[in-house]
Amino acid sequence: MALDFDPNDLIIPNNYGVSGQPHEIWNQLRREAPVYRCESDDFEPFYCITRHADIMAISSQPEIFSNIKGPMLLNHEQLRRQVDDPSSFGTMKTVIEMDPPEHRDFRRVASGFFTPRNIHRLDEIVEECARAQIDKLGEEGEADFIETIAQRHPLRVLATLLGIEPEDEDLILELTQQLFGSEDPDLQREGEDRGEASNQLIADFGALFTRVIENRRANPGDDLASLLANAKMADGSPMGPVETFGYYLIVFTAGHDTTRNAISGGMAALLEHPDQLAKLCADPTLARSAVEEIVRWATPVNYMKRYLLEDVELHGTTMKAGEHLVMFYASANRDDTVFENPFDFDITRHPNRHLGFGTGEHFCMGAHVARLSARALFLELANRIERMELAGAPTQIHSSFVVGLKTLPIRYKIRPAA
Ligand code: HEM
Numbered sequence: 372m373a374l375d376f377d378p379n380d381l382i383i384p385n386n387y388g389v390s391g392q393p394h395e396i397w398n399q400l401r402r403e404a405p406v407y408r409c410e411s412d413d414f415e416p417f418y419c420i421t422r423h424a425d426i427m428a429i430s431s432q433p434e435i436f437s438n439i440k441g442p443m444l445l446n447h448e449q450l451r452r453q454v455d456d457p458s459s460f461g462t463m464k465t466v467i468e469m470d471p472p473e474h475r476d477f478r479r480v481a482s483g484f485f486t487p488r489n490i491h492r493l494d495e496i497v498e499e500c501a502r503a504q505i506d507k508l509g510e511e512g513e514a515d516f517i518e519t520i521a522q523r524h525p526l527r528v529l530a531t532l533l534g535i536e537p538e539d540e541d542l543i544l545e546l547t548q549q550l551f552g553s554e555d556p557d558l559q560r561e562g563e564d565r566g567e568a569s570n571q572l573i574a575d576f577g578a579l580f581t582r583v584i585e586n587r588r589a590n591p592g593d594d595l596a597s598l599l600a601n602a603k604m605a606d607g608s609p610m611g612p613v614e615t616f617g618y619y620l621i622v623f624t625a626g627h628d629t630t631r632n633a634i635s636g637g638m639a640a641l642l643e644h645p646d647q648l649a650k651l652c653a654d655p656t657l658a659r660s661a662v663e664e665i666v667r668w669a670t671p672v673n674y675m676k677r678y679l680l681e682d683v684e685l686h687g688t689t690m691k692a693g694e695h696l697v698m699f700y701a702s703a704n705r706d707d708t709v710f711e712n713p714f715d716f717d718i719t720r721h722p723n724r725h726l727g728f729g730t731g732e733h734f735c736m737g738a739h740v741a742r743l744s745a746r747a748l749f750l751e752l753a754n755r756i757e758r759m760e761l762a763g764a765p766t767q768i769h770s771s772f773v774v775g776l777k778t779l780p781i782r783y784k785i786r787p788a789a
Pocket of ligand 1 (some may be wrong): 430466467478529579621622625626627628630633666670671672677700726727728729730731732733734735736737738740741
């Protein structure tokens with residue numbers, strides 16, 4: 372079968388920074404090669420899974436498709452570093468790197484905190500936060516929507532959830548951007564030696580977490596940081612230090628960069644589809660379905676990796692035990708066997724069975740939080756935008772894992788809060 376594309380476009384962060392998500396390639400793969408073995412210049416080889424139905428099936432079989440090798444593909448340099456210094460990432464283990472039954476025990480520690488009922492406590496705080504963010508814009512002017520609004524709002528919500536002081540927000544933001552933007556020259560940790568830069572980043576996270584954990588053990592509150600610092604496992608034993616650090620790492624980082632990219636991708640889509648923006652402003656109650664469409668459209672978590680514990684045959688291709696596969700959620704979210712006119716941005720889309728938050732065993736724990744904060748912001752925007760347009764070309768982050776915009780210049784006129 373003649374497939375005519377550059378495999379580097381599927382995974383190399385730089386290519387995403389220049390051209391964005393490779394939708395044309397995914398369209399071809401869904402049609403002609405739903406299990407495609409990708410060999411790029413930089414990364415370990417992997418099977419590329421692009422159809423919605425296949426991702427649903429794989430995500431429901433953690434006993435075959437394992438998470439123990441982590442969610443991200445590693446490039447050759449990262450693989451070499453892991454061989455030279457296997458302990459460098461060993462100080463933290465996150466729930467996303469676990470399989471059942473261990474995964475279920477650890478997930479239970481925080482899942483109660485993330486139920487819709489518990490998260491609804493935050494409704495008012497999140498609405499106030501959205502209002503304060505939009506107030507910052509003033510009546511009219513120009514701004515980078517990401518720097519001013521999209522990255523600040525979810526960070527404030529997350530800090531509230533964790534019980535973290537606003538003074539620590541800048542540090543959390545900087546470390547998270549260095550983690551997910553490790554391939555982006557504007558975001559990555561400075562340093563010629565990438566291994567050393569990565570070790571220093573982990574050490575800085577470690578120092579922050581040690582300080583917060585010690586504080587929450589001495590002064591526990593009803594926030595998530597206290598819950599995790601004092602967590603007990605099902606047998607009554609305290610959660611171990613490697614796992615506590617890992618939990619901190621995932622909740623401090625997984626929640627705000629992703630939500631930022633959903634919000635900025637959503638704002639860009641609304642500006643590029645003025646009919647949809649007008650519809651939202653005319654009926655702000657559409658914010659709920661708009662957020663689902665925005666997560667489908669932007670798909671900030673581009674993929675998750677799985678490790679094959681046994682040989683599996685799928686669509687005539689045998690995927691070998693010991694190799695990796697990558698489930699491209701962004702491709703599944705444009706699968707025309709599930710979505711009518713998948714390349715239309717439609718804030719009233721219903722049903723909308725997108726996989727932006729994953730599915731099955733590892734379904735996003737923070738989905739309710741992400742929905743709540745994005746909804747509050749788009750509701751506030753819908754009520755207050757008098758005029759908004761692009762003031763320049765947006766730029767993309769150089770990343771193929773957590774993907775999205777780096778800058779989004781806007782020109783606007785905003786009404787005061789009601
Ligand atoms: C729009 C924003 C977000 C998106 C697109 C997103 C997406 C995802 C995806 C795709 C997964 C993996 C699912 C799978 O493997 O099946 C995941 C896992 C996870 N997410 Fe999110 N997420 C978002 C926001 C959040 C927030 C706000 C939090 C927490 C405050 C959070 C915490 C987590 C955790 C803890 C996991 C690991 C769950 C597990 O392994 O069992 N996420 N997320």
